[in-house]
Amino acid sequence: MPEPDQTPGWGVPEKGPEPGDAARQRLLAAVRRPSRAQLVVAVLLAVLGFAAVTQVRANDRDATYSGKREQDLIDLLNGLAGTSQRSQNEINRLETTKAQLEDSSNNRQDALRQAQQDVATLDILAGLVPVHGPGLRITIADPGGTVPTDIILDTIEELRTAGAEAMEFNDKVRVIAQTSFDDGAGGTMIDSTLIEPPYVIDVIGDPHALETALTFLQGPQDDVKSAGGTLTFRENDDLTIDTVRQPVRPEFAQPTTTP
């Protein structure tokens, strides 16, 4: 029990006009007039503050698990195992997606490369691009104008048979699948262009095969000779054919199957 001679407000409540006022007065009294009891309270509150701050700091800094209970540690471990499992699943899922994307990307690149190769081949066949490579430069001299178009055409056909890949007349006309031959005044009309003798044909292909196609018995060389001209050729390791044609869109022919 508090001693009676202590601060008023200790122990026996003052009879204030209101209970709340009494409480406030007691609080004010405690602030204004320290007492022995307050000293005790102060010591315990200091202990409390010290412990609370210590705990807060330990909690902030606690990176170790040394003070944890066994059950807490097991729970932590289980939680981590679950998280790890979920992360692993996520990794697997993402790797599958990545593999699929890479696969489809590779397929697209393969298709693109294939298409580009096709385009390059077709460009050469259609005479859309300049080409170069090994081949022959054939000169058909026709001083008397006696070599007929038939023999020129035969020569072309023989060269094609021997695997000629690109041909050009007098650096003027590129010979392709649609090329037409006709008789002309003082020469040969090739694709509506008058080509006058001497005919200089640049052919790209296997030089040896082309040579054979020209020189076999009763072949073009003999034909030209018997017609009154001369056919000579020279092998060239890097022949360039610069003449190109404009692409022509087929007006009537349509593919029977859509690609």
Next chain:
Amino acid sequence: MIAALGLLIGIVLGLVLRPNVPVGLEPYLPIAVVAALDAVFGALRAYLDGIFDDKVFVVSFLSNVLIAAAIVFLGDKLGVGAQLSTGVIVVLGIRIFSNVAAIRRHLFHA
């Protein structure tokens, strides 16, 4: 006045000294702090009621802390330490709330 100063001194000491919590006490310190808080609010309420007694306060403060720590210690030995400390915290929390409500009624009539 001295009481508030004591609290301040304790906080400052904790900040300055930066003590390490012994590993064996680590599970009990938070419970002890909450139990002490309960005792402090109980004392403040008693003071406003006019029935404060410093001996009662000292005894209740120490016994609160010791009993809370002992319950948790017992729970650890029985293998239900985590659950028991949760239970103790809940009970003390409820008591703190009711004490603070009484203090509020005293001071603000509300």
